[in-house]
Structure formats: structure tokens, C-alpha cells
Amino acid sequence: MRYVMMMCLILFASVAFAADDIAATYVYEGGDKVTLITRDSKHVRMDMSPENYMLLQNGKVYTVSKDEDGKWMVMDMSQMKGLASGGLSGLLTGGAAPAAAVPDRAYTVKYDKTGKKEEIAGYTGVVYHMTTLEDGKVVDQDEIVLCSHEDLKKVNDAWAAIALQMGEFMGEKEAKSLEKATKEANAAGYGGMLRYGKDMKLESLKKQSLAASTYEIPAGAQVMDMGAMGLPQGLMNPLQED
Numbered sequence: 001m002r003y004v005m006m007m008c009l010i011l012f013a014s015v016a017f018a019a020d021d022i023a024a025t026y027v028y029e030g031g032d033k034v035t036l037i038t039r040d041s042k043h044v045r046m047d048m049s050p051e052n053y054m055l056l057q058n059g060k061v062y063t064v065s066k067d068e069d070g071k072w073m074v075m076d077m078s079q080m081k082g083l084a085s086g087g088l089s090g091l092l093t094g095g096a097a098p099a100a101a102v103p104d105r106a107y108t109v110k111y112d113k114t115g116k117k118e119e120i121a122g123y124t125g126v127v128y129h130m131t132t133l134e135d136g137k138v139v140d141q142d143e144i145v146l147c148s149h150e151d152l153k154k155v156n157d158a159w160a161a162i163a164l165q166m167g168e169f170m171g172e173k174e175a176k177s178l179e180k181a182t183k184e185a186n187a188a189g190y191g192g193m194l195r196y197g198k199d200m201k202l203e204s205l206k207k208q209s210l211a212a213s214t215y216e217i218p219a220g221a222q223v224m225d226m227g228a229m230g231l232p233q234g235l236m237n238p239l240q241e242d
Contacts, residue, residue, distance in 0.1 A: 021210040024155045027203045038158035043215040046162060054162070055217065061165045062217060072221035077165075079225070108133045111190060114143070118195065121202045123147045125194040142197040146185055151205055152192025156185060159193070 025035045035047040044056040051066040054077075061077040109132050116127040125147035132140040146152075185191060195201045 021208055021214070022151060022154055023206045023208065025203045025205075026200050028200055029198050033203065036155060036158050036162075037210070037214065038154060039210075039215065040154075041157045041161040044158045044162050045215055055215065056162050056165060057215065057217065059165065061162065064217065064221065072218040074217055074221045074223040076223060106135050108136075109185075111144075111146075111185070111188065118145050120145060120147075120194040121204055123149055123152060123194055123202070123205070125152075126190070128190070142199075143195075144193060144197070145195040146190040146192065147194050148189060148191035151207065152194065154192070155205070156192035 021037060021039050023035055023037045025033055027033050037045040037047065042056070045053055046055075047053040053064050055062045055064055063075045063077060065073055067073050109130060111128040111130055114127045114129055118125055118127055125145040127143060127145050130140075130142055130144040131138055185193070193200075193202070
């Protein structure tokens with residue numbers, strides 16, 4: 001009986017402290033790094049440094065950073081639409097009307113096996129030749145290494161979730177390509193990304209249990225009001241929780 005109780009306690013502890021979160025660090029060709037932290041597609045954080053990161057929360061992307069006084073500053077990226085749609089260019093051209101919105105384009109991604117495999121950060125992936133098409137025309141070709149391990153699929157979902165919200169700010173083509181690539185790779189069972197050409201490569205992947213606050217805007221943070229033109233207009237009151 002005592003043995004059974006001990007086993008139950010061990011089992012309960014292993015479940016209670018299961019590593020639900022993944023932190024995947026990618027290194028760019030120039031040496032810069034980004035760490036994608038995720039619990040699921042609704043809980044995503046992208047760290048450029050411990051004091052500078054992007055946060056996906058309630059369908060919006062926020063930039064979070066510390067100022068010189070150590071205070072957390074928050075920017076709602078949806079307020080940057082003025083910059084993306086011509087607000088900044090209008091300012092530079094003396095108030096000229098912004099350019100007409102670019103209509104949605106149809107993006108597709110094709111994967112062709114090269115017959116090669118690569119081991120990266122302890123995961124073995126298949127090397128594909130990836131072709132991105134825009135309205136049927138080739139706009140990008142590169143080599144990509146994909147892994148079907150569940151850890152990488154989870155990371156893939158996080159990339160797709162944040163790319164979906166960042167299309168207007170990281171560039172339509174880049175965001176749509178990333179979103180399409182990640183979604184179609186999962187749908188086809190190819191898995192998640194280990195390497196994208198020479199541009200990006202997985203350096204490490206850690207599974208851990210993180211506090212819920214990891215995916216929350218820091219308490220007392222102040223949000224910047226970008227105004228109608230997407231330009232700083234001072235600080236609002238500390239961000240209020242819903």
C-alpha cells in the first residue's frame with residue numbers, strides 16, 4: 001500500500017510539473033538571436049533580449065521594453081498601421097495622401113525533397129527546396145530543413161500565430177511567406193523549421209514550465225499612444241487589465 005501511494009505521488013508530481021512551455025532560440029546569419037517562447041498558439045512571446053520582446057495577447061501584438069529608468073514601456077503594434085499604410089511617408093512628403101492599399105495576394109508554398117537530412121540542435125530534419133509563389137509567380141526560393149517532432153510542430157504554430165498578426169509591420173511578403181510556410185508544413189506533416197536557408201537556424205530548444213506572467217504585460221507598464229499617424233504622442237495611463 002505504501003509503495004502504491006509513493007508511486008501515485010511521483011506520478012502526480014510529474015504531471016503537475018510537466019514542461020508545458022517551449023523556448024526555441026534561433027540565430028540569424030549576422031549573429032543576432034531571437035527566442036520564441038510558447039505554450040500554445042495563444043501564448044507566444046518573442047524575445048530579442050530579456051528587456052525587449054514582443055508579446056501576442058488577445059489577438060494583438062505588443063512590443064515590451066524597459067526605458068533608461070527601468071520602467072516597462074508597451075506599444076500596441078496595431079496602432080502602427082499609420083506607418084504601414086503611408087503615415088510616415090506622408091509626413092516625409094509634406095502631408096501627401098497615403099498610397100492606396102495593396103490588395104490581398106494569393107500565396108502558395110511548394111516543398112520538394114532534396115533527399116538529404118540534417119541534424120540541428122539535437123533534432124533530425126529533412127532538407128527541402130521551398131518555393132514561394134505570389135499569384136502563381138515565383139517570388140522566393142530557398143532551402144529549408146523541417147522536422148516532424150512534436151516540439152517543432154508546437155514552435156511552428158507559434159511562428160504562424162505571430163506572423164498572422166505582424167503582416168503589416170514585418171512586410172507583407174515576408175509575413176505571408178512565413179505564415180504560409182509554417183501552416184502548410186504542418187498540414188502536410190513536414191513539421192517545424194530547423195533552418196531557413198542561411199538566414200535562420202535553430203540553436204537550442206528547451207522545454208520548461210514558465211509562470212503565467214511570462215505571457216502577460218508587466219504590471220504597471222505604460223502604453224505609448226502612437227496617435228492617428230502612428231507617431232508617439234506621449235504616454236497614457238498605466239495599461240489596465242481587461
